[in-house]
Amino acid sequence: xxxxxxxxxxxxxxxxxxxxxxxxxxxxxxxxxxxxxxxxxxxxxxxxxxxxxxxxxxxxxxxxxxxxxxxxxxxxxxxxxxxxxxxxxxxxxxxxxxxxxxxxxxxxxxxxxxxxxxxxxxxxxxxxxxxxxxxxxxxxxxxxxxxxxxxxxxxxxxxxxxxxxxxxxxxxxxxxxxxxxxxxxxxxxxxxxxxxxxxxxxxxxxxxxxxxxxxxxxxxxxxxxxxxxxxxxxxxxxxxxxxxxxxxxxxxxxxxxxxxxxxxxxxxxxxxxxxxxxxxxxxxxxxxxxxxxxxxxxxxxxxxxxxxxxxxxxxxxxxxxxxxxxxxxxxxxxxxxxxxxxxxxxxxxxxxxxxxxxxxxxxxxxxxxxxxxxxxxxxxxxxxxxxxxxxxxxxxxxxxxxxxxxxxxxxxxxxxxxxxxxxxxxxxxxxxxxxxxxxxxxxxxxxxxxxxxxxxxxxxxxxxxxxxxxxxxxxxxxxxxxxxxxxxxxxxxxxxxxxxxxxxxxxxxxxxxxxxxxxxxxxxxxxxxxxxxxxxxxxxxxxxxxxxxxxxxxxxxxxxxxxxxxxxxxxxxxxxxxxxxxxxxxxxxxxxxxxxxxxxxxxxxxxxxxxxxxxxxxxxxxxxxxxxxxxxxxxxxxxxxxxxxxxxxxxxxxxxxxxxxxxxxxxxxxxxxxxxxxxxxxxxxxxxxxxxxxxxxxxxxxxxxxxxxxxxxxxxxxxxxxxxxxxxxxxxxxxxxxxxxxxx
Numbered sequence: 001x002x003x004x005x006x007x008x009x010x011x012x013x014x015x016x017x018x019x020x021x022x023x024x025x026x027x028x029x030x031x032x033x034x035x036x037x038x039x040x041x042x043x044x045x046x047x048x049x050x051x052x053x054x055x056x057x058x059x060x061x062x063x064x065x066x067x068x069x070x071x072x073x074x075x076x077x078x079x080x081x082x083x084x085x086x087x088x089x090x091x092x093x094x095x096x097x098x099x100x101x102x103x104x105x106x107x108x109x110x111x112x113x114x115x116x117x118x119x120x121x122x123x124x125x126x127x128x129x130x131x132x133x134x135x136x137x138x139x140x141x142x143x144x145x146x147x148x149x150x151x152x153x154x155x156x157x158x159x160x161x162x163x164x165x166x167x168x169x170x171x172x173x174x175x176x177x178x179x180x181x182x183x184x185x186x187x188x189x190x191x192x193x194x195x196x197x198x199x200x201x202x203x204x205x206x207x208x209x210x211x212x213x214x215x216x217x218x219x220x221x222x223x224x225x226x227x228x229x230x231x232x233x234x235x236x237x238x239x240x241x242x243x244x245x246x247x248x249x250x251x252x253x254x255x256x257x258x259x260x261x262x263x264x265x266x267x268x269x270x271x272x273x274x275x276x277x278x279x280x281x282x283x284x285x286x287x288x289x290x291x292x293x294x295x296x297x298x299x300x301x302x303x304x305x306x307x308x309x310x311x312x313x314x315x316x317x318x319x320x321x322x323x324x325x326x327x328x329x330x331x332x333x334x335x336x337x338x339x340x341x342x343x344x345x346x347x348x349x350x351x352x353x354x355x356x357x358x359x360x361x362x363x364x365x366x367x368x369x370x371x372x373x374x375x376x377x378x379x380x381x382x383x384x385x386x387x388x389x390x391x392x393x394x395x396x397x398x399x400x401x402x403x404x405x406x407x408x409x410x411x412x413x414x415x416x417x418x419x420x421x422x423x424x425x426x427x428x429x430x431x432x433x434x435x436x437x438x439x440x441x442x443x444x445x446x447x448x449x450x451x452x453x454x455x456x457x458x459x460x461x462x463x464x465x466x467x468x469x470x471x472x473x474x475x476x477x478x479x480x481x482x483x484x485x486x487x488x489x490x491x492x493x494x495x496x497x498x499x500x501x502x503x504x505x506x507x508x509x510x511x512x513x514x515x516x517x518x519x520x521x522x523x524x525x526x527x528x529x530x531x532x533x534x535x536x537x538x539x540x541x542x543x544x545x546x547x548x549x550x551x552x553x554x555x556x557x558x559x560x561x562x563x564x565x566x567x568x569x570x571x572x573x574x575x576x577x578x579x580x581x582x583x584x585x586x587x588x589x590x591x592x593x594x595x596x597x598x599x600x601x602x603x604x605x606x607x608x609x610x611x612x613x614x615x616x617x618x619x620x621x622x623x624x625x626x627x628x629x630x631x632x633x634x635x636x637x638x639x640x641x642x643x644x645x646x647x648x649x650x651x652x653x654x655x656x657x658x659x660x661x662x663x664x665x666x667x668x669x670x671x672x673x674x675x676x677x678x679x680x681x682x683x684x685x686x687x688x689x690x691x692x693x694x695x696x697x698x699x700x701x702x703x704x705x706x707x708x709x710x711x712x713x714x715x716x717x718x719x720x721x722x723x724x725x726x727x728x729x730x731x732x733x734x735x736x737x738x739x740x741x742x743x744x
Contacts, residue, residue, distance in 0.1 A: 009218070010220040012051070012074040012221075014054040017074060017371075018052050018068070018069055020050060020065055021046055021067065022048070023579050027065045034050075034056040034059055035051060037259065046667040049371055049374065051222070070372060071373065084379065088101075104386055107173075110217070113173050113207060120184060124184055126149075127148065127184060128146070129152055131143070131144045133277075134275070137211055137226060142205065142207070142210060144203055145180060146201055146202070146203055147180060147184065148197055155284070157199070157200045157285075157287075158200060158202070158282060159200060159287045159288065159396075159397055159400075160278075160279065160288045161179060161203070161289050162176070162206075162208045162289075163175060163205070163207065166209065166238075166239070166292060167215060167216040167223045168222050170216070170377060171293045171367050171385055172292060174385070174386050175291050175385060175386045177206050178383070178386035178390050196394070205275070208275060209226050211226055212236070215227055222375065224236070225237055225238050226269055226271055230256035234256040234257045237262070238260045240348075240350055241263070241348040242263045242267060242268060242272045244266030245357055246305075246347045249304045249345070250347055251340075280358060285360050287361050287397060287400045289362075289365055290349075290350045291365050292365070293367045293368065293375060294369055297334060297335050297343055298319045298337075298364075299338065299364040300315040300337075300361075301339065301355045303345065303351065304349075306338075309355065311361065311429060311462065313405075313407040314361065315338075316336075317405060318400075321396065321398075321399050322395050323392075325394065326389065326392050328391070329388035339351065339352075343366070350364075401432050402490070403433035403485055403488035403490045404429060404433055404435065404485060406426055406439065406481055406491070408424075408492075410425070413468075415505070415506060416468060416503045416504075418473035418505050419470050419471075423466070424466060425464060427462055428490075429462045433485035433487060433489075434486050438455050438457070438464055438483075439456050439481050440455050440456060440481065440482050441481055444479070445469060445476075446698070447697075448695040448697070448707075449695075451480075453482075454467075468503065476502050476689075476696040478500045479500060479503075480493060508683035509685075510682070511590070513680070514681070515559075516551075517559050521587035523584070524584055525583060526585055529580065529581055531581055532578050533579070534673070536563055536664070537562060538561050541676065542567065544570055544572045545639075546639065547562060547564075547574075547603075548562070548603050552601040552679050561584055561678070562603075562676040563575075563582060563673065563674055573672050576673055576674050577664050577666040580667075581665045584662045585659060585660070586659050586661070590682060591655055591656055593655065593685075594653075595647065595648075595685050596682050596683060596684045597647055597683045597684075599643060599680070600679065600680040601641045601642065601679045602644055602675070603674070603675060603677075604617050604635075604642075604674075605639045606635075606674075607639070608672040609671050618632075618633055618662075618663040619631045620662075620663060628661060629651070632644065641676075662675065690739050692736040692738075694707045700736060700741045701740070705736060707720060708720040708733060713727065722736075
């Protein structure tokens with residue numbers, strides 16, 4: 001459609017952007033009935049951002065739905081930004097350019113983006129190659145560039161950064177364009193940039209939806225979809241619901257008038273076909289970021305289900321590295337996590353397809369901000385937004401260009417029982433190296449023996465397991481993991497063997513237990529609680545499909561704490577947590593021994609209802625009863641009793657008394673939340689290492705004698721100065737010989 005054929009631009013006079021906080025499904029239905037344009041496309045943390053007319057906003061207020069006006073005058077903000085761009089364009093034309101003007105001082109239209117890529121191609125022919133990944137519905141080329149110091153066709157890893165599947169998200173093309181400019185600016189004198197460009201090839205596709213993007217500049221500033229004529233008077237398919245991976249699932253719509261309309265079939269749109277064919281045809285793309293706005297989020301698979309993907313440990317590491325890079329730039333905090341549990345259900349997305357079909361480590365980043373301007377990013381925010389996300393892209397590439405990634409899965413033990421071999425497992429993903437065998441566990445008893453080596457057993461899904469050796473009480477087990485590859489070897493921890501994991505060996509004795517069979521000082525309710533139903537209560541529970549029928553304590557135990565007691569034979573939602581949070585707080589517990597272990601059994605269910613898996617339970621701790629920190633966040637709906645355990649010294653510092661608080665939360669409309677707690681205990685080590693066991697291998701023998709003799713003489717602070725007199729002498733030798741061990 002030519003500009004002359006376009007209707008007058010659509011205006012949004014009188015419209016506001018409102019953050020509504022519906023408290024129940026009735027209020028949510030009221031919000032949805034009053035808006036034609038959801039900006040957040042789901043309930044998250046009990047909130048939804050919507051565009052409302054003046055009349056609709058008045059109606060929502062009359063309905064009593066809690067709300068906050070984020071943008072009072074949508075059209076006023078659009079007009080002000082457009083006037084500012086027009087004024088600079090006029091001055092640029094009059095002056096032949098504005099001295100010192102920054103290209104990233106404001107958003108740019110499609111023609112300007114493509115002109116900037118042409119500049120790169122002309123100025124850096126050895127680094128930049130033009131690409132066209134396909135053609136849009138209206139026959140516009142979907143353009144991009146390849147940037148690398150390797151020649152085209154080189155067999156190196158590749159990264160893809162694309163933006164603007166959703167047309168109105170104008171901040172995103174600027175973000176990937178600054179990434180390209182930063183790579184070119186550092187190609188000659190920045191060591192990190194030069195290393196990346198020599199190791200891989202980088203593809204940048206700044207506008208994946210050129211028809212929609214052009215339309216958002218020409219006609220409807222808040223246009224989201226492509227420009228498909230649906231044949232029923234509606235236009236557009238949501239490209240990021242059109243990918244053929246769990247297409248048609250939750251978080252997408254079959255209604256052509258919906259902003260999340262998924263299209264008539266998977267890959268029905270030429271824009272998604274083009275990106276699909278490019279990724280599938282390349283074959284060496286290892287990392288991908290699909291940029292969107294807004295919300296300040298780093299997201300990874302899955303969007304179609306709450307289940308964690310097989311490579312959750314690597315995605316979590318990528319997310320943490322990108323979070324740190326972003327925060328170190330301007331202090332902005334981006335939340336990281338899987339798409340469904342962090343943002344909302346979204347089936348048929350590019351990220352799920354890229355990972356699920358092609359095995360690409362694919363992320364979505366939702367750039368600035370969190371609602372003050374949403375899609376209408378002001379000029380002064382464009383460059384900072386692009387810079388912090390460029391830093392994140394560098395962090396992602398550096399992580400994925402490492403030889404391999406190894407991580408504990410689950411957490412590795414810091415203490416183990418005496419006399420028993422203990423299983424350990426890790427996640428290990430090959431990245432830039434080739435590995436012909438499984439990782440190896442290298443372990444020893446004590447601190448001085450040689451490390452024994454054993455090949456780990458593959459467990460599937462990049463997991464490997466092995467057994468730590470049995471060791472005597474009072475000793476330590478030191479261990480690390482090694483994966484020998486070409487051209488490089490990976491270790492966990494990264495500094496091994498100079499840096500290792502250490503687990504103390506002891507027997508644990510219960511020093512405190514509470515089965516909640518009688519009152520013991522726990523308190524239901526806390527300042528700030530808002531739940532109207534499902535409050536914590538100590539009972540013999542009446543079971544439902546969401547709540548336990550029996551406590552965890554073996555018979556004759558019957559009682560536990562649960563969130564609400566429904567009638568016998570009640571439905572799943574009988575007495576579940578509603579409309580807010582409910583807290584259960586312990587009395588002060590003994591945290592004086594840092595090597596003690598806190599254990600409790602918990603039940604959590606949030607996989608039923610109209611908005612499954614949208615909430616979580618927080619477990620908090622406090623050293624003074626007033627300031628609280630997070631011990632764990634429970635989001636997995638096991639709907640079963642699950643044991644949790646923590647070394648007290650890892651969170652109680654300095655040692656001393658502490659309190660626990662369990663906070664069950666119903667923050668999403670339609671969510672069904674049930675929780676329970678039982679059998680809390682504290683267990684303390686019942687044996688300690690001999691003072692004379694200098695290498696902590698559980699015996700006092702010639703190895704320890706050799707260490708003592710090596711420290712003989714004046715030696716303040718030496719490990720063999722048992723009596724602390726500043727010298728290692730006959731007194732210390734006598735102590736050692738007195739504790740000499742005949743056999744382990």
